[in-house]
Amino acid sequence: MTIYVTGLGVVSAIGCGVEENLDALRHYRHGLDKVSLFETALDVPVGEVKLDNETLAGMLSLDKGFPYSRTMLLGLLAAREACRDAGITAGMPRTGFISGTSVGGMDRSEIFYESFRNDPEQGDIRLTASHDCADSTLRMARRLGITGFTTTISTACSSAANAILLGARLIRSGRLDTVIVGGTDALCRFTLNGFNSLKILDKELCRPYDNSRAGLNLGEGAGYIVLQNEKALRREPYCCLTGYANTNDAFHQTGSSPEGNGAFRAMSEAVTMAGITPDEVSYVNVHGTGTPLNDLSESRAMLRLFDNHVPPFASVKGYIGHALGGSEGIEAVYSALCVARGILLPNLRFATSIEETALTPVVRYSEGNPIRHVLSNAFGFGGNETSLLFSRP
Amino acid sequence: MSATCYIKRHAAISPGGDAEGKNYLTAAEPDYKSLIDNPGLRRRMSRIIKMGVAAAQMCLKDDIRPEAIVTATGLGCVGDTEKFASQILSLGENLLNPSTFIQSTFNTIGAQIALLHKIEAYNMTYVHRSLSFESALLDSLLLVEEGRHNILVGAIDEMYETPYTIEQRMGLLRNITAGEGAHFFLLDSEPHDACATLLALETGSAPATADCFVETLLQAKGLQAADIDLWLTGENGNTLHDKPFATLDRLVAPTSRRLSYKKICGEYPTAPAAALSMAADEIAGGKARYALIYNHSQEYHSVMLCGSL
Amino acid sequence: MEELVKELKQQLIDELNLEEMTPEDIDTEAPLFGDEGLGLDSIDALEIILILERNYGIKIENPAEGKEIFYSVDTLARYIESHRA
Numbered sequence: 127m128t129i130y131v132t133g134l135g136v137v138s139a140i141g142c143g144v145e146e147n148l149d150a151l152r153h154y155r156h157g158l159d160k161v162s163l164f165e166t167a168l169d170v171p172v173g174e175v176k177l178d179n180e181t182l183a184g185m186l187s188l189d190k191g192f193p194y195s196r197t198m199l200l201g202l203l204a205a206r207e208a209c210r211d212a213g214i215t216a217g218m219p220r221t222g223f224i225s226g227t228s229v230g231g232m233d234r235s236e237i238f239y240e241s242f243r244n245d246p247e248q249g250d251i252r253l254t255a256s257h258d259c260a261d262s263t264l265r266m267a268r269r270l271g272i273t274g275f276t277t278t279i280s281t282a283c284s285s286a287a288n289a290i291l292l293g294a295r296l297i298r299s300g301r302l303d304t305v306i307v308g309g310t311d312a313l314c315r316f317t318l319n320g321f322n323s324l325k326i327l328d329k330e331l332c333r334p335y336d337n338s339r340a341g342l343n344l345g346e347g348a349g350y351i352v353l354q355n356e357k358a359l360r361r362e363p364y365c366c367l368t369g370y371a372n373t374n375d376a377f378h379q380t381g382s383s384p385e386g387n388g389a390f391r392a393m394s395e396a397v398t399m400a401g402i403t404p405d406e407v408s409y410v411n412v413h414g415t416g417t418p419l420n421d422l423s424e425s426r427a428m429l430r431l432f433d434n435h436v437p438p439f440a441s442v443k444g445y446i447g448h449a450l451g452g453s454e455g456i457e458a459v460y461s462a463l464c465v466a467r468g469i470l471l472p473n474l475r476f477a478t479s480i481e482e483t484a485l486t487p488v489v490r491y492s493e494g495n496p497i498r499h500v501l502s503n504a505f506g507f508g509g510n511e512t513s514l515l516f517s518r519p
Numbered sequence: 520m521s522a523t524c525y526i527k528r529h530a531a532i533s534p535g536g537d538a539e540g541k542n543y544l545t546a547a548e549p550d551y552k553s554l555i556d557n558p559g560l561r562r563r564m565s566r567i568i569k570m571g572v573a574a575a576q577m578c579l580k581d582d583i584r585p586e587a588i589v590t591a592t593g594l595g596c597v598g599d600t601e602k603f604a605s606q607i608l609s610l611g612e613n614l615l616n617p618s619t620f621i622q623s624t625f626n627t628i629g630a631q632i633a634l635l636h637k638i639e640a641y642n643m644t645y646v647h648r649s650l651s652f653e654s655a656l657l658d659s660l661l662l663v664e665e666g667r668h669n670i671l672v673g674a675i676d677e678m679y680e681t682p683y684t685i686e687q688r689m690g691l692l693r694n695i696t697a698g699e700g701a702h703f704f705l706l707d708s709e710p711h712d713a714c715a716t717l718l719a720l721e722t723g724s725a726p727a728t729a730d731c732f733v734e735t736l737l738q739a740k741g742l743q744a745a746d747i748d749l750w751l752t753g754e755n756g757n758t759l760h761d762k763p764f765a766t767l768d769r770l771v772a773p774t775s776r777r778l779s780y781k782k783i784c785g786e787y788p789t790a791p792a793a794a795l796s797m798a799a800d801e802i803a804g805g806k807a808r809y810a811l812i813y814n815h816s817q818e819y820h821s822v823m824l825c826g827s828l
Numbered sequence: 829m830e831e832l833v834k835e836l837k838q839q840l841i842d843e844l845n846l847e848e849m850t851p852e853d854i855d856t857e858a859p860l861f862g863d864e865g866l867g868l869d870s871i872d873a874l875e876i877i878l879i880l881e882r883n884y885g886i887k888i889e890n891p892a893e894g895k896e897i898f899y900s901v902d903t904l905a906r907y908i909e910s911h912r913a
Contacts, residue, residue, distance in 0.1 A: 167612040228624070230646070239604050246684045254685055258594055258788075259625065260648035273724060277654040280595070280625035280646040288643060295661050316600075319607050320620035325874060374588075374633040374642040379563075379621055381870055388639060507621065508630025510642055559867050562845040614882055617874045 129294050130363035131516065133212025133306075133352030135204040136459040138446045139173030139345050142185075143207055147456075148463065152491050156445045156474055158331050158343050163196075164233070166315055170327045173345030173447030174313060175200060186269075193252050195231030196346075198262035201310030204348035204455065205266050208306055212352035213360045216271020220358075222302045223272040224293050225263040225350075226285025226309030228451035228506075231256030233314040262310060275302060280451065282506035283413075284372070285309045286349065287454035290514055291370040293353050303358035308350030308455030317450065318344055324380065332416035334441035335425070335487045337478040342415040345447025349455030351462060365465035368402075368499070368517040371395030375509030381419055386427030388511040389413075393431050393501060396513040402499060404432050407515075409470060409495075411461045411502040412487075414441020415448050424503065425483035440488040444474030454504035454512070461502040461516045468495040522664045524706050525713035526825070530577030531796045532570050533700035536783040542687075543678045544698035544785035549573060557635055563618055564631065565599050570701040571628035571675035572635065578671060578703045579636065585671035585705070587641040587662045588629045591655035593648055593676050593788020595625040601681055628675055641667070649816030652789040653722050656823070660720065663708050673703035674789035694756040698785015702792035704799075710828055714803035719824040726820050729813060730766040736822055742809065744770035749807035750777040751794040753814035755786040763815055776807075790814065791821060798825045832905045839879050840901070844872050856901045865900070873898060886911050 136143065139157025140150035150157065158171040163178065182199040183190045186206070205223075208214075214221065235257040241249035255261065263278040275296065279288045286309025293307035311317075321327050321344055328341035353367060354360075373395065375388030382389065397404055410428065414421055421441075428436045442460060449456055463469055473487035500516045534544035548566075554573040555561045564572065571590070579585065599622040606615045621627070626644035633642050641662065645654035652674040659672040678699040686692050706717065719736055726732040737744060750771050754761040771777050784793035791814045798810035802825055812823040837851035846854075846866070859865035861873070868876075873894055880886040886908060888894050897907045 227646075236604055236607075239601075240608060242685070243605060243608060246681075247688075251685070251688050255689065258648055259646035260593075260651075263647065275657075275722070276647075276724070277645060277650065277657075278647040279644065281629075281642070281644050282624050282626060292643075292658065295665070299661055299664060315607060315612070316604060319612055319615055320603065320617075320623070322612075323615040323617040323620050323874070325617075325877075372641050372643065374630070374639050376633045376637045376639045378869065379627075379630060379634065379871065391639065506626070507624050508626045508642070509633065510626060510630065558847060562847050563871075614878050616878065617871055621871065 127298050128356060129297055129367045130354050130359055131351050131365050131367060131462045132354050132359060132361055132363045133208040133214065134364065134459045134462055135207030135211060136349040136456050137175055137200050137204045138347035138449065138456050139175060140445050142177065142203065144459065151445065151471055154472060154474065158447055164315055166318060168318055168322055170329055171331055171343045172313055173343060173449065175347055193234055195256035195262055196233045196312030197227055197231055197310050198256065198265050200312055200346065200348040201225060201262050202266045202269055204308065204310065205270060205306055205350040208350040208352050209270055214304065214306065214352060217273060218304060220274060220303040221272055222275035222296060222305040223267045223270065224277055224279065224289040224305060224307045225266065226279045226289040226451050227259050227262060228280060228282050228285055228311050229314065229317055230259035231261055232316045233312045236314055236316050272306065281510040282508060283450050283453060284504040284506035284510045284512045285451035287504035287512035287514060288372060290351065290458055291372055291512060294367050294370055297353055297355050304352065304354045306350050306352050308348065308458065309452045310348035310455065311346055311449055311451040313344055313346035326417045328416060331475060332444055333475045334414035334416040334443050335421050335473055335480065335485065336476050337480050339416045339418060339421060342417050342443065343447040345449040346452065347446065347449045347456050348452045349459045351458050363519055364462040365516045366519050367514060369396035369400035369515030371399065372512045375511055377509055380507055382423040382505065384423055386423035388509050389424050389427035389503065389505060390430050392511040392513040393427065393503065396501065396515045400515050400517060405435065407437050407499045407501050408497040409437060409464055409500045410439035411457050411500060412439050412441045413503040413505045414443055416443055422480060422482060425480055425485050429483060436485055438470055438488045440471045440473035442471055454502065457502055458514060461500045464500050465497055465516045465518055467493055468497045469493050470495050522708045524660055524663050524708065524717040525710050526704055526715045526717055526799050527707050527713045528578045528705040529703065529796050529799045530574045531700065531702050532574045533784050533793055534698050538696060543683050544696060545678065546570060546699055560631060560635055565596060565622055567596050567598060567675060567677035568622060568628055568631060571673065572631050574701040574703040575632045575671060575673055578705045583669055583705065585638060585640065585669045586667040587670045588632055588638060589643045589655045589658050589670065589672040590629040591645045591651035591674040591789050592625060593651050594682065595646060596623050596627055597682055598677060598679060599623040649788050650722055650819050650821060652792040653720060653821045656720050659706050663706060668707050670706040671703060672706060673701065674792035675701045676787045676789050678787060695786050698787050698790065700784050700793050702796045713828060715799045716826045716828060718826045722821045725818040728766045729763045729820065730770055732820060733767065733770060733811065733813065733822055736824065740824065745772045747809045747811045748775045749798065749801055749810040750775060751780045751798055751810060751812045752777060753781055753790065754779045755781045767813060791823065795823055802827050829905060829909060832908060833901055836901055836905055839883065843875050843879055854901060859900055860898055884908050884912055
């Protein structure tokens with residue numbers, strides 16, 4: 127059964143909506159800067175969406191006084207764009223919604239907790255109502271008018287990728303005809319400090335796949351795509367989702383195995399599922415966080431999968447940072463555009479290849495390339511590895 | 520295409536219905552040392568992680584290799600989350616313990632099970648409030664249909680003072696006893712050594728009425744309400760919440776048993792997993808042929824149907 | 829030095845949750861990381877960095893430079909002795 131990608135929606139550090147994102151990508155304009163949306167003592171670059179909560183609520187015609195989580199606001203903006211793009215209307219039958227998020231409404235609950243910690247009777251209790259991960263999903267589904275199967279996945283940085291994978295399986299099993307899938311995460315003090323405690327934040331702008339890389343920059347945002355079977359199709363699709371796989375590295379709670387075993391198996395299974403051979407892959411949207419370990423092990427996994435002939439590849443994290451649970455939502459949108467318009471995206475700030483693997487990513491933006499298959503990777507804590515394969519119809 | 524799904528094993532770490540003077544029910548915890556025999560991994564595990572991993576270990580004894588691990592949780596590792604949030608405030612964003620942050624991640628339990636046994640297969644975590652476990656179960660059914668064997672699926676939630684106080688203040692616990700639990704199941708398409716069959720799983724938002732929701736499901740399975748000899752329903756003591764369950768009264772045959780399972784495990788997001796565990800026990804013990812589990816939270820309803828082999 | 833070694837062992841036990849271990853169980857010369865010794869990992873390394881900074885005011889910016897310093901309780905104690913503020 128063919129699964130079509132028929133709608134795209136994205137909000138990231140480089141723009142709101144597909145066109146703004148594409149424009150920034152085309153003009154090498156990254157969105158990394160100092161933290162401005164919340165108080166923090168940490169002086170590290172991050173990829174914030176340059177709109178405050180009130181502005182976001184206004185854009186969505188929501189009550190500006192209600193303490194919606196930023197995760198929900200970013201998600202709804204992206205999901206609404208994807209639904210409009212695909213012509214999804216409220217109450218459409220056999221239509222589902224699956225969202226991934228790594229921290230849910232932590233951006234609100236951490237404000238509550240500051241008062242609560244001193245006195246359990248204190249703190250605006252409305253701020254905790256959005257704490258659980260399902261809150262953003264359920265609010266979005268309600269606003270979008272989706273009444274079919276709805277769920278939330280949280281597998282850290284691969285959350286959105288896994289939402290996409292589940293959506294495809296639900297269509298394939300005959301349970302749904304249409305499903306909006308992706309993920310959303312807002313940057314907050316909790317996550318920023320978490321990654322800082324792991325000492326994997328670069329104090330400079332991140333340099334994925336460069337020999338001098340020294341860590342990642344966190345980001346935020348949301349990305350959703352619409353998956354449909356042939357019966358539900360209402361427009362010319364961008365591409366098809368032909369392969370997907372989730373595996374576990376089972377090596378370490380946070381670090382990837384040096385040889386990238388889990389990554390290798392995820393990519394390999396996704397490619398096999400599509401019935402193609404690795405050499406048919408035209409482009410890889412790598413996970414490429416910019417941490418010394420991730421990029422090295424992902425490089426090794428690619429060298430193994432492609433038998434040392436690695437196709438053009440790039441990490442977009444130099445533009446938007448690592449948007450965690452939202453990252454593969456955003457990057458799936460980019461990957462679909464790469465297939466539809468033959469785009470190769472540049473890997474910003476690359477100068478020197480990683481010594482051990484000597485791979486060179488794409489550094490120039492170009493369109494109209496003969497692209498057939500784009501492989502996209504998302505790897506998370508707990509060794510959670512997912513690869514998706516987007517192909518020309 | 521729909522493969523039959525058998526429950527081969529199940530394990531529970533759960534409360535026994537007695538709050539022992541506390542405001543909420545807490546699970547009777549086993550000796551973890553014998554269940555989680557890797558001290559290197561165990562030493563870093565918080566209480567909820569130990570509960571989850573230990574319940575999974577009980578399902579995996581005799582070297583069973585699951586081909587997928589699917590977990591569900593409403594609030595995840597809240598204790599670890601609070602600990603790290605508290606550190607940020609007390610230590611001023613400096614010198615924070617990374618272990619606490621790592622453990623706060625929702626997929627920690629699934630990941631720890633994978634690490635413990637080097638299980639490189641599919642690993643997924645659902646965090647969808649009262650339908651978290653049902654989502655995980657649906658994924659497991661898909662996996663069985665897709666031809667995988669020995670699917671390990673489980674649900675874990677913990678209760679302690681902070682979430683209790685917050686839920687109390689939110690008005691979520693009026694006349695309700697909160698609870699917690701860790702439940703794991705091993706599912707397969709093969710009936711060998713199975714104790715019960717998972718016949719149906721249905722979720723819905725705002726179905727007309729609970730009784731109609733159940734009747735439609737039973738009809739699709741060629742069953743009648745009178746065939747159900749055990750009803751496990753999710754009343755929690757709150758009048759408004761319990762109202763939809765009353766419509767089920769007319770379906771319960773006089774000879775059937777009806778049990779409000781939350782009296783035993785308390786109310787928590789993944790409580791239906793406790794009910795499924797009870798159903799499997801009753802069926803395995805020959806005390807029921809068909810067991811139906813009904814739950815709802817706000818407008819979100821779920822039904823699970825189990826039968827004997 | 830002997831006091832410091834004992835103190836360090838206790839801190840490792842507390843901070844790394846080395847259940848059921850006493851300072852006497854930890855071999856001062858044995859490797860802390862890898863399969864032979866205590867079997868600590870990269871997260872433990874980060875926790876040891878915290879012990880040094882919180883309790884001895886010693887800062888290690890780059891986890892990579894910790895490799896030799898963190899080899900054993902002995903190397904760790906020596907480093908603290910020579911860098912203590």
